[in-house]
Amino acid sequence: MKKLRLATLWLDGCSGCHMSLLDMDERLLDLTGKVDIVYSPLVDVKVFPEGVDIACIEGAISSAEDEDKLRIVRERSGLLIALGDCAVTGNVPAMRNSCGMDKVMATVYLDRETFNPQIPATELPTLHDQALPLHNFVKVDLFIPGCPPSADTLFTALTALVEGRIVDLHLNTRFGA
Amino acid sequence: MEKRITIEPVTRIEGHAKISLFLTPSGLVHDAHFQVTQIRGFEKFVEGRPFFEMPSLTARTCGICPVSHELASAKACDQLLAVTIPHTAKNLRRLLNFGQLIQSHALSFFYLSAPDLLLGMDHPPETRNFFGIAAADPQFARDGIRLRQFGQQVIERLAGRRIHPAWVVPGGVNTSLDETARATILGEIPEIKALACNHLERFKQTLAQYEEYIQVFARFPSLFLGLSNNEGSLEYYDGPVKIIDGDGALVADPLSPNAYQDFIGEAVEPWTYLKFPYYKPQGYPGGMYRVGPLARLNLASRCGTHLADRELQHFKALEQGPVSSSFYYHYARLIELLHAVEMIEILLADPTILDKNVRAMAGVNQLEGVGMTEAPRGTLIHHYKVNGDGLIEWANLIIATGHNNLAMNKGILQAAQHYIVDGTLQEGLLNRIEAVIRAFDPCLACSTHAVGTMPLVVELLSPEGNIIDRIQR
Numbered sequence: 013m014k015k016l017r018l019a020t021l022w023l024d025g026c027s028g029c030h031m032s033l034l035d036m037d038e039r040l041l042d043l044t045g046k047v048d049i050v051y052s053p054l055v056d057v058k059v060f061p062e063g064v065d066i067a068c069i070e071g072a073i074s075s076a077e078d079e080d081k082l083r084i085v086r087e088r089s090g091l092l093i094a095l096g097d098c099a100v101t102g103n104v105p106a107m108r109n110s111c112g113m114d115k116v117m118a119t120v121y122l123d124r125e126t127f128n129p130q131i132p133a134t135e136l137p138t139l140h141d142q143a144l145p146l147h148n149f150v151k152v153d154l155f156i157p158g159c160p161p162s163a164d165t166l167f168t169a170l171t172a173l174v175e176g177r178i179v180d181l182h183l184n185t186r187f188g189a
Numbered sequence: 190m191e192k193r194i195t196i197e198p199v200t201r202i203e204g205h206a207k208i209s210l211f212l213t214p215s216g217l218v219h220d221a222h223f224q225v226t227q228i229r230g231f232e233k234f235v236e237g238r239p240f241f242e243m244p245s246l247t248a249r250t251c252g253i254c255p256v257s258h259e260l261a262s263a264k265a266c267d268q269l270l271a272v273t274i275p276h277t278a279k280n281l282r283r284l285l286n287f288g289q290l291i292q293s294h295a296l297s298f299f300y301l302s303a304p305d306l307l308l309g310m311d312h313p314p315e316t317r318n319f320f321g322i323a324a325a326d327p328q329f330a331r332d333g334i335r336l337r338q339f340g341q342q343v344i345e346r347l348a349g350r351r352i353h354p355a356w357v358v359p360g361g362v363n364t365s366l367d368e369t370a371r372a373t374i375l376g377e378i379p380e381i382k383a384l385a386c387n388h389l390e391r392f393k394q395t396l397a398q399y400e401e402y403i404q405v406f407a408r409f410p411s412l413f414l415g416l417s418n419n420e421g422s423l424e425y426y427d428g429p430v431k432i433i434d435g436d437g438a439l440v441a442d443p444l445s446p447n448a449y450q451d452f453i454g455e456a457v458e459p460w461t462y463l464k465f466p467y468y469k470p471q472g473y474p475g476g477m478y479r480v481g482p483l484a485r486l487n488l489a490s491r492c493g494t495h496l497a498d499r500e501l502q503h504f505k506a507l508e509q510g511p512v513s514s515s516f517y518y519h520y521a522r523l524i525e526l527l528h529a530v531e532m533i534e535i536l537l538a539d540p541t542i543l544d545k546n547v548r549a550m551a552g553v554n555q556l557e558g559v560g561m562t563e564a565p566r567g568t569l570i571h572h573y574k575v576n577g578d579g580l581i582e583w584a585n586l587i588i589a590t591g592h593n594n595l596a597m598n599k600g601i602l603q604a605a606q607h608y609i610v611d612g613t614l615q616e617g618l619l620n621r622i623e624a625v626i627r628a629f630d631p632c633l634a635c636s637t638h639a640v641g642t643m644p645l646v647v648e649l650l651s652p653e654g655n656i657i658d659r660i661q662r
Contacts, residue, residue, distance in 0.1 A: 024229070028252025028352045034300070035351050037338045038331065044320050054300065056314040056620075058198065104249040107234040116230030124232075124585055126464065127456040127473050134459040135209075137226055160252065160352050189350075 016065040016174055019051035020095075021085060023078045024105045024143055025071030027053075028160040029096035033068075035163035043167065046174045064089040066173055070160075072098045072105040072143040079149060086150040091173065094146045095166075097159045097187055104159075105143035112141045157185045192216075192612065199623050206631075208622060209460075210605050216612030221602035223594070223626065225463035232584050240266055240553070240579045241359055247571065247586070248353045253296065256289035256344060257564030257589075259357040260426070261571040264560030266359030268447075269575055271554035277544035278361030281347060283426050284536050285357065286562065287529040288343030290425070293565035294482075294522045294529075295340060297630040298388075299333025302519060305624045306399070311617035332384050336526070339381045343533060346370040361548035371537050378534045382496070385527040389500060392523055399516060405607040406625045407515035407600025410435025412468055412478035413487045414592065416563050417443060422493030423485055423528060425563035431488050432468060432478065437510045441470070446561035449570055453587065465594045466587055477595040480567025481629070482521035487511040494535065497528035515600055518628045553579040564589045566630055590631040600625045 050061050067089035097103035108116050117131045146152050165184040172179040197207035211220040244262040248255035300319045308317055323330035341351040348354030356363045417431035418424040429443035456465040456473045468476030492498045560571045567589035574583040604625045608618045
């Protein structure tokens with residue numbers, strides 16, 4: 013059987029969901045016996061490939077770059093998973109939504125007693141005023157809430173997908189924890 | 190005419206960033222920028238939140254070292270309560286911190302940097318990763334997994350879960366240590382200690398083959414900064430700040446963490462979202478300093494544990510005076526990992542660790558607090574001001590990775606000048622420049638966070654902005 017192609021991405025999140033993937037410990041090697049990880053912060057491939065079977069995205073969408081990335085992933089992937097609360101609801105990154113990016117930047121770079129105070133803007137991506145969940149932009153096939161979802165939950169879900177089974181994740185997931 | 194090379198994103202680091210190299214017309218590198226491309230703004234959006242949310246909220250800065258943020262945050266909150274936390278609570282926090290240090294150092298070494306060291310900088314990028322390691326040397330990969338797992342399990346057994354546990358609270362910790370958990374961890378110590386020793390030994394054996402990297406990976410004198418104690422041993426939780434210069438001389442009397450703004454300034458550059466902390470008395474950018482494993486081993490005269498002390502002697506003999514090559518961050522990390530395993534054993538062996546009194550209760554008694562700890566990557570500072578109701582009015586965070594910002598930039602320039610002499614672009618060469626960054630193990634999730642991954646594109650641009658050469662992978 014041809015191995016499935018798995019991709020994982022980290023957008024506006026804390027990397028905790030990716031750490032939870034690593035928390036599968038040795039089961040990570042069991043999983044990679046069944047799938048090829050073709051794109052991930054853990055590997056050196058720098059262009060999102062074509063023909064991905066399962067893509068997991070951690071984090072909210074906070075910039076035009078995030079948005080472009082998300083659309084490419086959606087286009088090139090069979091199944092898109094919103095991995096963790098930031099991808100599912102916006103969560104902590106979205107806490108800035110009520111004040112807007114201008115105020116955030118002023119607080120961090122101007123209001124603190126910095127040397128050479130200025131708002132960095134040279135060749136840097138500008139951030140949207142709102143951090144928003146994935147489904148605001150594209151169709152999401154599976155939502156796995158949690159901050160982060162546990163390694164057991166991720167292993168159960170991914171193994172089932174790889175084996176073509178459907179599992180009920182309701183009992184294994186909850187928002188926040 | 191100025192040309193530019195961009196490496197984007199830098200991969201196998203905890204976060205994403207890009208590197209820009211500026212070339213003279215003759216193809217020599219004259220400047221380098223390590224650009225961090227996003228910012229989340231915790232300092233702003235925590236305003237108005239109750240202070241007791243801060244440990245759990247700021248844990249979400251980073252999924253790799255949430256415990257460090259919980260500890261720095263809780264220490265700042267302890268000051269808001271104006272309490273001295275119970276002795277056992279302090280030791281439980283220390284234990285948690287050592288668990289965190291082990292998992293984070295194992296991640297950096299085995300998962301992120303080993304592909305460069307074991308498979309080689311010129312190994313094909315498609316398999317130059319942890320899974321490539323698992324195929325080439327399965328036992329090495331399993332050992333790395335086991336060490337990281339042990340660190341995460343220490344956190345889980347103390348605090349209930351591995352990532353973002355809600356156990357560290359203002360005034361102490363939530364629950365006392367369970368006797369079974371203590372026995373389980375102690376039972377695993379011999380196996381873990383052996384693994385830590387083996388891999389440190391193995392790394393030392395291979396050191397000679399990395400001579401090239403030792404010479405050019407951010408090797409220069411600098412100040413070193415970190416927490417300290419009266420015994421001169423490794424300190425991660427408490428104590429005054431100590432700063433030494435490139436010759437190992439103390440540059441100031443031990444400094445109070447609460448007065449950090451007197452000696453640490455933060456500069457802003459227009460081309461990166463990551464600020465540049467510097468030692469104020471020496472100005473910007475002259476007051477460049479390094480933090481983290483290398484700095485801590487340079488600052489300490491001893492580790493304070495049996496096996497790590499023996500290793501520290503070898504480490505200190507690497508160079509005359511403080512060890513200056515940032516490649517040795519890897520080495521320092523492995524010694525710290527061993528020390529952490531020994532410290533967990535020592536802390537757990539003390540019967541008072543099971544004491545039930547683990548939390549001091551109080552309301553807001555002071556309106557300002559500073560918490561400073563040593564995170565895996567270096568000194569971490571949380572500084573809060575609250576109103577009488579305990580709502581946050583102002584917050585400042587200085588993250589371990591930030592402190593190293595000046596040194597990382599200088600280090601990339603050094604490596605780039607060595608490897609790029611005529612503007613030639615080669616994959617393995619660029620990976621070496623990325624590897625300088627990996628030696629520092631920057632956590633950009635912490636400092637700002639990661640931006641979406643983009644292709645690695647290297648472009649040479651003419652002054653009109655026309656692309657004259659381009660490679661991509």
